[in-house]
Structures are given as structure tokens and as C-alpha cells.
Amino acid sequence: MKVFFFIGIILFFSFSIYAENGVYLGANLPPGSKSVNEAGRFISSRSYADTIDFYERTYGHNRPENKLIKWIPIAALPGIRATHIQSISEKTLWEGINVYETSGTVKIFVLAKKEKS
DSSP: OOOHHHHHHHHHHHHHHHHTEETTTTEEOOOOOOEEEEETTTEEESSSHHHHHHHHHHOOSOOOTTEEEEEEEEEEETEEEEEEEOOOOTTTTTEEEEEEETTTOOOOOOOOOOOOO
């Protein structure tokens, strides 16, 4: 059991290092994104539209050849915009990417895949 704990800690810090290089859990991050003090959370240096454009170019948006990524609008309320990018590939370490804007700040949340029980 202790071995799994230490492996988890090593993996956590490994993923944190990769986050600084524009990748977290294998999910690409827009250049200039800054890590927040919580695993998987980032602030984009780009506008909401530019961040979504980055992900459209990276993962495609409704392209027939990319059936392993789904785009789901989450919110379109005054002052809030949000999109969920879902990976249905079993090969990715991430389950989804939430991109949202509140109060002029664009945030990115990379959701880790849940372990199968």
C-alpha cells in the first residue's frame, strides 16, 4: 500500500512538471498558461475565444475524423462562458477539459480519468 502512495506522489509531481511545459496529463495547454495552486487548474494567457480556437486547432471541433473528442457547451450566461471538451479515448489520461471565463479571466480545468473499479 505504501508503494502505491509513493508512486502517486511521484506521478503527481511529474504531472506538475509537465504542466509547466504546456501539457498536463497528456492534455495540451495554450502557450503561456499558468498553473494555479490546485492540480489540473490553469489560467490561460489568452482570451476565451483564442483559448477555444487553440483547442479547436489541437483537438478539432466536430470533425468527422476525430470521433474520440466531444465538444459540449456548458454555459452561456451573462458574464460566464464555458465549454467542456470530452475525451472518450481509452488511451488518454484526461477525461475532459473545462474552459470557462468569469470576470474576464479564462480558466482551464483538466479532469483526470477516473480509475476503473
